[in-house]
Amino acid sequence: MFVTNLAILVVSGFLGYAVISKVPNTLHTPLMSGTNAIHGIVVVGGIFVLGFYPDLGAFTKVILVVAIVFGTINVVGGFLVTDRMLEMFKAKPTAKPDEPEDKQ
Amino acid sequence: MTLPLASSFVRDQDFINALYIVAFGLFIFGLMGLTGPRTAVRGNRIAAVGMLLAIVATFLLPGMGHNWALIAAGLVVGTVVGVPAARQVKMTAMPQMVALFNGVGGGAIALIAWAEFIESSGYDGDPLTFVIPSLFGAIVGSISFWGSLIAFGKLQEVLPGRPIGLKGVGQQLLNLALLLVTIGCAAAIAAGGTAGWLMVALLVAAAALGLFVVLPIGGADMPVVISLLNAFTGLSAAATGLALNNTALIVAGMIVGASGTILTRLMASAMNRSIPSIIAGGFGGGGAVAGASGAGEHAGSVRATSAADAAIQMAYARLVVIVPGYGMAVAQAQHAVREMATELEKRGVEVKYAIHPVAGRMPGHMNVLLAEADVPYEQLKEMDEINPEFTRTDVAVVIGANDVTNPAAKTNPQSPIYGMPILNVNHAKSVIVLKRSMNPGFAGIENELYYEPMTSMLFGDAKASVGQITQELAAL
Numbered sequence: 001m002f003v004t005n006l007a008i009l010v011v012s013g014f015l016g017y018a019v020i021s022k023v024p025n026t027l028h029t030p031l032m033s034g035t036n037a038i039h040g041i042v043v044v045g046g047i048f049v050l051g052f053y054p055d056l057g058a059f060t061k062v063i064l065v066v067a068i069v070f071g072t073i074n075v076v077g078g079f080l081v082t083d084r085m086l087e088m089f090k091a092k093p094t095a096k097p098d099e100p101e102d103k104q
Numbered sequence: 105m106t107l108p109l110a111s112s113f114v115r116d117q118d119f120i121n122a123l124y125i126v127a128f129g130l131f132i133f134g135l136m137g138l139t140g141p142r143t144a145v146r147g148n149r150i151a152a153v154g155m156l157l158a159i160v161a162t163f164l165l166p167g168m169g170h171n172w173a174l175i176a177a178g179l180v181v182g183t184v185v186g187v188p189a190a191r192q193v194k195m196t197a198m199p200q201m202v203a204l205f206n207g208v209g210g211g212a213i214a215l216i217a218w219a220e221f222i223e224s225s226g227y228d229g230d231p232l233t234f235v236i237p238s239l240f241g242a243i244v245g246s247i248s249f250w251g252s253l254i255a256f257g258k259l260q261e262v263l264p265g266r267p268i269g270l271k272g273v274g275q276q277l278l279n280l281a282l283l284l285v286t287i288g289c290a291a292a293i294a295a296g297g298t299a300g301w302l303m304v305a306l307l308v309a310a311a312a313l314g315l316f317v318v319l320p321i322g323g324a325d326m327p328v329v330i331s332l333l334n335a336f337t338g339l340s341a342a343a344t345g346l347a348l349n350n351t352a353l354i355v356a357g358m359i360v361g362a363s364g365t366i367l368t369r370l371m372a373s374a375m376n377r378s379i380p381s382i383i384a385g386g387f388g389g390g391g392a393v394a395g396a397s398g399a400g401e402h403a404g405s406v407r408a409t410s411a412a413d414a415a416i417q418m419a420y421a422r423l424v425v426i427v428p429g430y431g432m433a434v435a436q437a438q439h440a441v442r443e444m445a446t447e448l449e450k451r452g453v454e455v456k457y458a459i460h461p462v463a464g465r466m467p468g469h470m471n472v473l474l475a476e477a478d479v480p481y482e483q484l485k486e487m488d489e490i491n492p493e494f495t496r497t498d499v500a501v502v503i504g505a506n507d508v509t510n511p512a513a514k515t516n517p518q519s520p521i522y523g524m525p526i527l528n529v530n531h532a533k534s535v536i537v538l539k540r541s542m543n544p545g546f547a548g549i550e551n552e553l554y555y556e557p558m559t560s561m562l563f564g565d566a567k568a569s570v571g572q573i574t575q576e577l578a579a580l
Contacts, residue, residue, distance in 0.1 A: 002233040005354055008354050009346065012358035012362070013361065013362045016359030016363050017363075020359075020363040021366060023138055024139070025459070025471070026459075026481070027141065027468060028467035028468030028471075029468035029469055029472045030148070030472070031138050031467075032330070032363075032367060032466065034134075034148050034151060035135070036360070037148075037152070039337050039357055041341060041353055042212045042216065042353065043182075044159060044353060045212075045213075045344050045348050045353060046215075047163070047175055048168070049348075050171045051165075051168040051169065052167050052170065053223065054170050056170075056219075057223070060222050063218055063219045064215070065177060066212075066215055067212040067213075067215035067216050067219070068212070069182040070209065070212035070215070072179050072182020073182045074208050076186035076190070077185075077189050078205045079148060079152040081190040081193065082148045083145065086144045088476050088478075089144060
């Protein structure tokens with residue numbers, strides 16, 4: 001099982017490299033903040049450990065709740081912030097000929 | 105307890121594993137969308153759906169069913185904190201927000217590893233294939249958390265942006281010692297040590313390492329640091345995935361690790377610096393000394409100009425190239441810049457923007473700000489594209505950019521930024537530099553551009569200066 005996971009790990013590394021090499025400079029900030037949101041998936045780890053074991057110590061529970069809070073902030077904040085940024089890029093290429101004067 | 109993590113996950117749960125596979129498929133598909141501005145919004149939302157799926161799948165795992173209230177509380181608190189932060193943050197404050205989100209992700213990873221350690225009485229009886237990834241997550245997560253907090257503090261200007269730390273080798277020796285302590289604790293735990301203090305010492309040493317590595321790094325190197333810490337958090341998430349035998353975590357974490365690594369390398373090569381040299385203390389001492397000696401030679405040969413003169417110069421130009429930098433972000437001048445450009449375009453002046461890869465405090469920082477101000481995507485030119493055009497540029501307007509325009513990077517082998525690719529602003533027929541004062545940039549290096557005969561300086565707040573130029577243009 002561990003070896004299979006290791007194989008998945010290695011392949012994912014190359015896959016990530018291939019996918020992300022194509023991102024243009026302009027989108028580097030949203031890319032970073034988007035991938036940032038994706039590593040918030042660790043919240044899943046926190047949920048699992050806290051939800052799976054019946055007899056965790058009080059201190060462990062506190063640690064895990066904090067971990068879930070952190071992970072959730074990472075996920076929710078990351079995706080929202082990326083969405084806000086990308087919304088600003090989206091209109092650009094279509095609405096160019098007569099730049100309207102609107103300022104949000 | 106004997107942490108039956110691995111076995112519990114394997115136990116007849118193909119359905120949930122399939123959900124995880126769909127989830128990471130959505131991550132990858134979403135990231136592919138991020139390669140173009142048209143598909144990017146959708147891509148990000150697809151990835152978010154993948155995340156939701158991964159979380160739902162986790163609740164469905166066999167054996168789940170304890171501490172529901174606590175889990176719900178954690179999710180609610182995280183959402184309540186995260187949503188307003190993400191909604192209200194200004195685009196100019198984006199780098200520190202990303203640093204903060206990255207940091208809490210790293211913190212979560214370190215905490216999960218700590219909880220695993222405590223509940224298994226020090227990984228007692230666990231195989232190394234579990235212990236090593238978990239320890240890796242603890243170390244790198246802790247580094248990432250504390251390093252990101254420092255990066256946040258520097259960018260938010262709670263902490264000084266200048267390098268802080270011991271001079272030269274002392275800092276590196278301290279960092280090396282901390283690294284050895286961290287690895288020593290990890291080795292002791294892996295070899296069977298179960299004492300609680302070992303894990304605490306490991307977390308503390310890694311935390312100190314994160315603090316001391318980022319503290320001496322100057323503000324100008326922040327794009328590299330933030331993307332490096334992002335890569336670190338991704339890698340530690342992947343390690344957590346190995347420990348918990350969770351494919352969604354492995355794939356997602358590793359992809360983030362790979363993307364962060366690519367970005368970090370891009371940023372570092374855009375500054376002509378190696379990643380190790382930045383981590384080892386970057387511009388620090390040497391740069392400041394060289395800058396100080398340069399300052400004396402030039403004093404007094406700077407030409408100041410007024411908004412009215414600058415407006416006239418630009419109004420009769422054919423091509424104006426705007427060179428934005430971190431100063432534009434600080435002054436929140438992006439909307440004012442856009443209005444000035446519109447005024448120029450009304451007069452038939454061609455306007456372009458020259459974007460250096462490391463302008464600002466995170467990769468692509470300027471693009472985000474200018475996009476916020478509705479600057480057309482096509483007018484943003486990357487360095488290689490715009491550099492040949494400077495020779496036919498009538499006026500180059502430098503707004504809060506410094507080191508990325510410094511010709512010393514090409515001409516002065518003594519300069520700490522020697523060899524860094526720069527925007528060839530000094531090839532333009534005339535240059536107007538908007539700057540608050542003659543203080544050198546974050547790197548503490550004197551900019552020779554300011555003393556060139558074709559350069560004039562417009563001192564003052566960038567937003568106010570640009571606003572005045574726009575008024576003058578409208579009045580012409």
